[in-house]
Amino acid sequence: MMKSMLAGFGVVLATSFAAQAADLGRPAPAAVDYVKVCDAYGAGFFYIPGSQTCLKIGGYVRAEYRVWKTDADFGALYGLTNGVKGPANNSATTRVRAQLTLDTRTNTEFGLLRSFTEAWYTVDSGSASPSVDLWKAYIQLGGLTAGRAQSFFDFYTGDHYASVFETAHSDSQVNLLAYTFSFGNGVTASVSLEDSTTGNATRRFNSFGVYGGNKYPDLVGNVNISQAWGSAQLMGALHHDQPNYNNKSEWGWAVGGGVTVKLPMLGAGDSATLQAAYSKGAVSYATPDPLFGYDFLPKSVTLNSPSMNQTVAWSIAAGLTHNWTSKWSSSATVSYLNHDGGAANFLNVTKLQLDYKQVDAGINLVYAPVEGLTIGAEVEYKRADIKNNSLFFPVNETDAVVGLLRVQRNF
Helix, strand or coil: CCHHHHHHHHHHHHHHHHHHHHHHHCCCCCCCCCCCCCCCCCCCCCEEECCCCEEEEEEEEEEEEEEEEEEEEHHHHHCCCCCCCCCEEEEEEEEEEEEEEEEEEEEEEEEEEEEEEEEEEECCCCCCCCEEEEEEEEEEECCCCEEEECCCCCCCCCCCCCCCCCCCCCCCEEEEEEEEEEEEEEEEEEEEEHHHHCCCCCCCCCCHHEECCCCCCCEEEEEEEEEEEEEEEEEEEEEEECCCCCCCCCEEEEEEEEEEEEECCCCCCEEEEEEEEEECHHHHHHCCCCCCCCEEEECCECCCCEEEECCEEEEEEEEEEEECCCCEEEEEEEEEEEEEEEEEEECEEEEEEEEEEEEEECCCCCECCHHHHHHHEEEEEEEEEECCCCCCCCCEEEEEEEEEEEEEEEC
């Protein structure tokens, strides 16, 4: 601490002497360069003193204020009881979040060596102390990526804030080991081994006592092209479904594709995106927030179930971002999810049906009065239509709407 204070005091003295020398018409002495700018990787990087490693510190501080309109059925089914007081009641909740990112880069004989860390500190309504999330922490060398990073299945994760209700797409941070091959002209191909049990997407493995563990990591691959017109991606995944009621297992899978097109003719920075995904036995690759997140269920929930029903889910999502002026912008996203969980005889007493259709939508208006500050208002909507032939879920349909105000300072 004392060394840092002395170093800072030295910078102040050097600057003062330089200014006085300039006022007297004498040449100013060279200032001591305690922090040297690193311009090899863009703005904001500087050399860590005594090394050839460049560091960029970034993040944001965010405050959100929300008003809910929902009912008790919705809160119970989706687990969003925070702020839900009862049928036809409005409720208000708040969130404050601080994000911190550290990006370090060094040129080596094997290519660029990079490490990236992103941490979230969040306080929501009903919480007296902050939750801490290690959102990302990975190392890259050339095409290698090792650590916690965005799933390589993911492409489009929505245009609007999606602070409360996420639209139907894959959006997961997982522990992984991946390699990306570059073919030039913006074309890449990636293969990744991913631990789906570490993902932030909803996965209700242990419900009904049917999930037996994670024997193998998910195998994920994609082919991506990014050029001046926009970008596109094809992706696929294999996921192992292992029940605990017998020794049989099956492989789930998912495929998807998306395209983003830049629209400079509408406004600088404008874009439109369309994406679709289909999954069997791997629900989270179709949606990050399923109402029923089971990858599979036994056909008959007894002590010795002989086989399983794999969940089939498919989704389609589209979004648009438009910049009205240099200070005003809007983003909108809409998605549709079809979830077919099959049917199981629960202890041979009643039939458990987990079929439903889900619609999500969101739109916002964002104002950026000065660089680094945004103030945005957003409306988010979710609706579920449930195939009701079960005593466990006596609800045919439910929906909710949330309005929120976000104030965010990026640095």
